[in-house]
Amino acid sequence: MEKTNTFMTVVDVMECLEVSESKAYRIIRLLNKELKEKGYIVIPGRVSRQYFNERFYGITKPDEEVSDNAGL
Template identity: 50%
Template sequence: MKGVYTVDDVQEILNVKRAKAYEIIRELNKELEEEGYTTLKGRVIKSKFESSYLYKNIQEIG
């Protein structure tokens, strides 16, 4: 199982347009870089995405 979300994953999970998904990934990756992590364009670590967008908690509640 992969430990990152791609732009397609973010787009599907949040039901946003592709440009918005890229914007979200850039934002999260910028935060990760400031924390000293290396990032990949167009991908974001699952744990960072889920903690920022509470996707895991919403899924458990819903």
């Protein structure tokens, strides 16, 4: 069984997005800044895999379905 880490490192972001190391660090800093502004504790140089997937791919948890008819 493959273990999936909760956090992504700069290498993970580089491989996932096929970007340079400096670009990956900029992305991590941006995402961590957003999380910090929302009141979350962040770890420099790492980003939440869940938040990364939400921001880049619009992927949410299975119990958080996105609906076009929200509130209707």
